[in-house]
Amino acid sequence: MAAAAMAVAVHAQQHQQGCNLLLNGLCWADRHVGTPGAFAADDGYSYSFYRFNRRRGWEATGEVKSWRSATVNESYGWLSDSSPCPKGWRLPLLGEYRALSNGSQPIGGVWAAAGERGNEVPGKFFGPNANTCSLPNNMEGCAFFPASGYRNLSDGGLRFQGSYGYGWSSTQAGATIAYFLGFNCSGSNPGGVNKAYAFPVRCVRWGLTGSAIVVEK
Secondary structure (H helix, E strand, O other): OOHHHHHHHHHHHHHHOOOOEEEOOEEEEEEEEOOOOOEOOOOOOOOEEEEOOOOOEEEOOOOOOOOOOOOOOOOOOOOHHHOOOOOOOEOOOHHHHHHHHHOOOOOOOEEEOOOOOOOOOOEEEEOOOOOOOEOOOEOOOOEEEEOOOEEOOOOOOEEOOOOOEEEEEEEEOOOOEEEEEEEOOOOEEEEEEEOOOEEOOEEEEEOOOOOOOOEOO
């Protein structure tokens, strides 16, 4: 089978089995996590923010009134018991986020302003078809990450939403620092940050079972 025909066949198989983006055998969920145990209801700002290794979710928009300044000081990465991912899914490792960025065409993904390619909010398309995919029905070989911003560790205030996107990995750099993927219109790079910040969570799993298993109503 020719390489082009094989690629089409692989993408068709992934789509039929519910996985739009499969890289090196790893299926990337189509959306961030919303409430714990469920994916967000849409591709906009319906996800939740999470502190590292914590299952408590915080709203993606507006002010939060129950926020408490806290220190997360632990000698381990994100534990499965604390994961907000739906059953059968987990947080990506740092190396898996690097593979996502490097496996995109072009490398680092493609930024899209709100409404540019069917996306309700600004963000980035990742995957081998990042140059051509669009929401909601042309996403084979792609995943869209909204420009989420984050919630500040001290006051829970929303920062940089619409300009920068973030996603926790399950990999820690130290007792108080963990790794994440960060991106904007200029690039995509992993980094390390205090675990008490709140970022979105994107989940992965091995195989072709897709992300439409549990979705918020």
